[in-house]
Amino acid sequence: xxxxxxxxxxxxxIVVAMVVFAPFILNPFPAASPMAQFNAxxxxxxxxxxxxxxxxxxxxxxxxxxGYLSFGHAAFLGTGSYAGVWMFKLLSMNVxxxxxxxxxVAGLFSVLIGYISLRRSGIYFSxxxxxxxxxxYALAYSVLTPITNGETGLQLSLNDPRIxxxxxxxxxxxxxxxxxxxxxxxxxxLYFGGWEFTLNAGYYLCxxxxxxxxxxxxxxxxxxxxxxxxxxxxxxxxxxxxxxxSRPYTLAAFVIxxxxxxxxxxxxxxxxxxxGAERMQWTRSGExxxxxxxxxxxxxxxxxxxxxxIKYLENILSKINDSILHQWFSLFPDGLSDFLVFxxxxxxxxxxxxxxxxxxxxxxxxxxxGLVQGGQKIAALFRRRKPDQPVSVKHPAE
Amino acid sequence: xxxxxxxxxxxxxxxxxxxxxxxxxTLIFGTLGVVNFAHGALFMLGAFCAxxxxxxxxxxxxxLDETKTDFLGNPRKIEVPYIQDWLGETMGAAIIxxxxxxxxxxxxxxxxxxxxxxxxxxxxxxxxxxxxxQILVTFGLAIVLQEIIKAFFGANPIPTAAPQMFAGSFxxxxxxxxxxxxxxxxxxxxxxxxxxxxxxxxxFAFLQFTTFGMVVxxxxxxxxxxxxxxxxxxRKFTIMFGIAAAVAGLAGVMYTPIVxxxxxxxxxxxxxxxxxxxxxxxxxLPGAVLAGFxxxxxxxxxxxxxxxEAIPGINQVIIYLVAMVILLxxxxxxxxxxxxxxx
Numbered sequence: 001x002x003x004x005x006x007x008x009x010x011x012x013x014i015v016v017a018m019v020v021f022a023p024f025i026l027n028p029f030p031a032a033s034p035m036a037q038f039n040a041x042x043x044x045x046x047x048x049x050x051x052x053x054x055x056x057x058x059x060x061x062x063x064x065x066x067g068y069l070s071f072g073h074a075a076f077l078g079t080g081s082y083a084g085v086w087m088f089k090l091l092s093m094n095v096x097x098x099x100x101x102x103x104x105v106a107g108l109f110s111v112l113i114g115y116i117s118l119r120r121s122g123i124y125f126s127x128x129x130x131x132x133x134x135x136x137y138a139l140a141y142s143v144l145t146p147i148t149n150g151e152t153g154l155q156l157s158l159n160d161p162r163i164x165x166x167x168x169x170x171x172x173x174x175x176x177x178x179x180x181x182x183x184x185x186x187x188x189x190l191y192f193g194g195w196e197f198t199l200n201a202g203y204y205l206c207x208x209x210x211x212x213x214x215x216x217x218x219x220x221x222x223x224x225x226x227x228x229x230x231x232x233x234x235x236x237x238x239x240x241x242x243x244x245x246s247r248p249y250t251l252a253a254f255v256i257x258x259x260x261x262x263x264x265x266x267x268x269x270x271x272x273x274x275x276g277a278e279r280m281q282w283t284r285s286g287e288x289x290x291x292x293x294x295x296x297x298x299x300x301x302x303x304x305x306x307x308x309x310i311k312y313l314e315n316i317l318s319k320i321n322d323s324i325l326h327q328w329f330s331l332f333p334d335g336l337s338d339f340l341v342f343x344x345x346x347x348x349x350x351x352x353x354x355x356x357x358x359x360x361x362x363x364x365x366x367x368x369x370g371l372v373q374g375g376q377k378i379a380a381l382f383r384r385r386k387p388d389q390p391v392s393v394k395h396p397a398e
Numbered sequence: 399x400x401x402x403x404x405x406x407x408x409x410x411x412x413x414x415x416x417x418x419x420x421x422x423x424t425l426i427f428g429t430l431g432v433v434n435f436a437h438g439a440l441f442m443l444g445a446f447c448a449x450x451x452x453x454x455x456x457x458x459x460x461x462l463d464e465t466k467t468d469f470l471g472n473p474r475k476i477e478v479p480y481i482q483d484w485l486g487e488t489m490g491a492a493i494i495x496x497x498x499x500x501x502x503x504x505x506x507x508x509x510x511x512x513x514x515x516x517x518x519x520x521x522x523x524x525x526x527x528x529x530x531x532q533i534l535v536t537f538g539l540a541i542v543l544q545e546i547i548k549a550f551f552g553a554n555p556i557p558t559a560a561p562q563m564f565a566g567s568f569x570x571x572x573x574x575x576x577x578x579x580x581x582x583x584x585x586x587x588x589x590x591x592x593x594x595x596x597x598x599x600x601x602f603a604f605l606q607f608t609t610f611g612m613v614v615x616x617x618x619x620x621x622x623x624x625x626x627x628x629x630x631x632x633r634k635f636t637i638m639f640g641i642a643a644a645v646a647g648l649a650g651v652m653y654t655p656i657v658x659x660x661x662x663x664x665x666x667x668x669x670x671x672x673x674x675x676x677x678x679x680x681x682x683l684p685g686a687v688l689a690g691f692x693x694x695x696x697x698x699x700x701x702x703x704x705x706x707e708a709i710p711g712i713n714q715v716i717i718y719l720v721a722m723v724i725l726l727x728x729x730x731x732x733x734x735x736x737x738x739x740x741x
Contacts, residue, residue, distance in 0.1 A: 069530045116726065123433055123529055123680075124725055127672050131718040134669055143711030282669060286537060293534060346549040354549065357541030364535040365523065 008218050011300060015214055019207045022046055023197050030194030037324070038316060043187055043200035044271075045315050049308045050206040051267045054213045056291040056303030058260020061220055062253050063289070064298035067233035069126045071285050072113070072133030076258040078140065078280030080106040080265025082147065085154045085275045092164035093175045095184065095205065099266035106262020107255055114254035118247060121236065133282055140277040153276030177270050179205055184271055202271045209267060213260060218300055220256070229253050261288075290360050296370030305371050310356065317352035400571060400580040405698045407570065411587040411656065413694020414594035415441075418649035419671040420678060420686035421598060422642035428618045428681040429635045432521055433529055435536040438668025439543040440643045443512065444505055444650025445659035446547055449556050451501040455481055455494045496561045498654055505647045513643025517636045540664065548661040560586045560655035586655050593652050597645060598687055604641075605683075614638055618681075673721040679734025689732055693717050 004012060018025065027041030040046065059073055080102035087098040117128040140148040148154055156174050158167050169175040177184045184202035191197075220226045228249045231239050239246050269275055278284070287310070295306025325344055329337035347355045367374050419441055426434045458479040466474040482490030493500065520539065524532045559565075564585040571581030605611035617624045617631040624631045650659070657663065674693055678685030699705065701713035724731060 067528075067530065069533065116722065120725055120729060123533070124676065124729065126530075126533065127676055128722065128725055130669060131673060131721050135715045135718045138714035139711055142714050283665065289534065289537075346546075350553075351545060351549055353541060354545035357538050357545055361535055361538035361542060364531060364538060365520075368527075368531065 002215070004218060005222070008222065008300075012215065012218060015301065015304070016211055019050070019211060022049070022207075023199055023203070027195060027197055031196040032194055034327075037319060040312050040315070041197060043185075043198055043203050045311065046200070046203050047206050047267075047271050048311045050203070050210040051264045051271070052288070052291065052307040052311055053304040054206075054210050054267070055261055055264035055288050056295070056307040057213050057217045058257040058264070059288045060257075060292050060297060060299075060303040061217060061229075061260070062257040063292055064303075065221070065226060065229035065233060066250050066253050068118070068121065068250060068254070069289070070117075070129040070254075070257075071126050071282060071289070072117075072129035072131075073257070073261050073288055074280050074282065074284035075113070075133040075136045076106040076110055076261035077265040077268070077284070078136065078275070078277065079109045080262030081269045081275035081279055082140075082154055082265075083262070084266040084269035085156070085273055086147075088156055088162075088177065088269070088273050089154075089160040090163065092162060093177050094164075095177050095179050095266075095270040098177070098270055099209075099263065102266025102269070103259050103262045106265065107259040110255045110258025110261075111251075114251050114258065118250050118254060130282055130285070133280060133285055137277055137280040137282070140280060148275075148277060150277070153274055156273050177273055205270070206267050209263060213263065214300075214304070221300060225249065225252070290356065292370075294360060294363055294370055296372030299370070299372040302370050302372045309371070313356065314352060317348050317355060318350065320348045322349075400576050401702065403570070403574070404581050404583075405702055406695055407581070407583045407587075409695030409698035410591045410691070411694075412697065413691035414591050415649050415653055415667065415690075416671055416674045416694050417687045417690025418594050418597060419646055419667055420674040420690045421601060421683060422646040422649075423671055423675050424678070424681060424683055424686040425601075425638055425642040425645070427675070428683070429614060429638045430517075430521065430525065432524065433532050433536070434521075435533050435668065436516070436540040436543065437536075437642075437646055437671065438664030438666075439540040440509065440512070440646040440664070441650040441653075441667055442544060442547065442659065442661065442664030444509060444647025445654050445663065446551065446650075447505040447508055447647060448498050448501040448651045448654045449551065449558055449659055451504055452494075452497040452558050455479065455497050498558060498560055498651065501651050502648060505651045506644050509644040509647030510637075510640035512647075513640035514636055516643070517639040521639070540668070544661045544664060551661065553661060555658035555660040557658040558654040560589075564589060564655075590652050590656065594649070597648055601641070601645060602683070610634065610637075670717060673717055675731075677721055677724045677731055679731025682731065682733040682735065685731055685733030693720065696720065 002009070002012070023041050023046065025041075026046065027039045029035040029039055031039075040049075055073075055077060059070070063069055083105035084098040084102040087101045091097055113129065113132045117125055117132065120128060141150055158174065160167055162175070165175060179201070182201050184205065185200070187198050187200035187203075189196065189198055228246075232246050232250055236246055265275075265279070268279075291306035291310050292303045293306070294309060295304065296302025322341055322345060325341045325348070326337065329340045332340065345351070363370060367377075369376075419437060422440070423434060423437050426432055426437070456479050458477040460475050461478050462473040463476050464473050468474050479490060479494060481493055484490070485493065516539070520535065521532075524535060567582050567584045568588060569578055569581070570583045572578050574581070605615055613624065613629055613631070614634050617629075617634060621631055650663075653659075670693075671690075674689045675686055677693060678687070678689030697713065697716055700716040706713060
């Protein structure tokens with residue numbers, strides 16, 4: 001189906017189902033129960049799952065397939081965001097032109113950066129992309145203030161031209177992003193007993209893009225082009241010796257992943273029309289690297305899992321505070337519960353980055369293939385228990 | 399002319415910090431072949447060694463001063479650091495005043511220990527893995543280290559003063575025959591520059607004139623052969639890692655009076671130091687030092703108002719621009735050996 005093999009179709013169908021039913025799946029606890037704080041089914045967070053999923057999928061096309069570790073991908077996310085907000089300011093509050101222009105601008109920007117950076121490989125490539133990203137960040141903060149609005153960040157205002165829609169909404173307030181009239185923030189609430197589900201228009205717009213992005217990624221992975229990228233990763237020198245110029249392939253991969261980042265940036269501003277320079281900082285580029293590694297680089301589903309996990313932990317861990325901890329440990333004697341709170345305290349709330357760093361280190365050390373490899377290892381463990389079962393057809397490693 | 403000299407002086411202290419961090423990075427890369435993204439965090443740890451010592455020295459108890467009273471007529475409470483009780487008032491106060499230079503003594507063993515633990519506990523397992531993995535795991539370590547510091551010291555910068563003696567500025571211009579108050583340079587920055595020269599000199603002398611240094615240099619050139627000669631090169635390289643960490647730590651300690659340390663100061667310096675290493679040439683120690691000072695001075699020239707008016711924003715990007723040009727035109731850097739890491 002859709003030009004995919006049976007296995008890929010199954011994976012694709014699972015992802016589509018997960019994305020479509022996420023508002024239900026991610027809300028397993030009734031709204032009134034104390035466990036409700038672990039629910040992830042609210043629009044803001046789910047949108048971020050998908051948007052950063054797209055970002056990580058794109059990054060994985062470059063890093064997972066070619067092995068080129070870019071530390072500057074946040075620059076494309078940032079450029080996409082700025083381009084999107086400018087479209088809102090100048091043309092119309094419809095999200096479609098904003099997203100399209102975000103992709104195009106990020107694509108052009110990545111052609112420029114990729115063309116220069118890809119002349120080197122290895123650490124030099126990482127440092128070149130890092131240097132470009134830091135440069136864009138510094139410029140966005142200082143000289144480009146007329147375009148980026150510096151530290152304040154680029155926002156909508158009532159003085160914008162907005163040729164198609166007019167500057168203000170009917171009631172004189174700031175207009176909100178919409179998709180041919182459907183407001184991004186509008187949502188429908190469903191109640192089943194104690195459960196409460198929110199179906200959000202913006203979320204489903206992101207879902208459409210995310211599913212499309214995932215499909216593109218599968219097709220790239222299974223195409224001769226993807227095979228060429230993998231050849232670059234395994235031995236670029238040998239490839240060059242056979243007389244093949246690998247640079248057009250790596251540049252294409254770089255631009256594709258830059259456009260994915262631009263798409264993510266465009267969607268970010270479509271959900272919340274605000275763009276700031278801090279989106280381009282190199283630690284943000286580090287974040288997408290973490291997502292990809294955590295999920296499993298070079299695998300199809302890995303980056304999505306990684307993005308989801310990191311964004312979930314970021315939201316949930318940073319919400320937990322000491323009093324909630326005291327509640328959890330209240331069944332222990334006083335001294336012990338205080339001690340436990342003291343131990344756990346640095347890892348939650350503002351300290352969630354510490355947890356992230358630790359988890360990331362452990363993954364790089366013990367599970368270089370990320371969560372996907374972890375899953376495969378566990379699966380293999382169960383398979384080994386039944387030795388007389390015939391060995392299934394071996395699939396090539398992803 | 400005056401402003402020209404002033405910019406060179408301004409560039410020196412920043413350049414000295416770049417040079418010290420880049421020197422450590424290069425030591426690690428040249429010996430172990432590891433790209434250490436946690437080196438900025440080591441710089442930050444050094445700075446926080448100074449902060450910690452400063453805080454420890456100021457641990458005090460409250461005494462009642464009978465000679466003075468507050469507005470209610472009660473004797474005034476004053477805090478007296480314990481160290482003043484033990485060593486006498488003037489001596490104690492002097493030690494607190496000199497806490498930053500004094501922490502050098504503490505920092506060296508602490509940082510060597512941290513470096514050795516890091517190498518034995520973590521980096522050792524990454525020699526045979528690709529550079530990307532090394533970058534990633536040390537990047538993770540950097541996050542962890544800076545978050546630990548954040549958990550203990552908070553997110554705000556902690557001002558730590560230099561000794562009172564070096565508080566003022568030095569009128570450099572008078573020496574050269576300019577009008578007074580034209581070329582003005584804080585004493586501490588001068589000290590920082592001289593200190594970094596001493597550290598750099600010490601590292602080079604250590605490598606050049608001791609047997610240990612000779613073995614390390616031989617190992618950098620051909621690790622396998624040195625190993626075959628029956629020398630435990632791994633242990634020597636571990637110690638070099640510790641020394642590199644100590645160099646970064648020292649750079650951090652002495653930098654505290656210039657910029658108040660905060661938990662992410664390492665990350666800010668790391669990116670620039672990598673650029674410095676690349677410009678100097680991967681694996682070249684003199685290259686790292688030279689490029690550090692060059693880029694520091696270049697940056698301060700770029701922040702002259704004349705230059706900014708001509709090319710707006712140049713002060714923010716000059717270092718990156720130079721790095722790009724160098725990487726594209728001469729990938730082995732200013733002083734890199736031919737054939738080393740040129741692809």
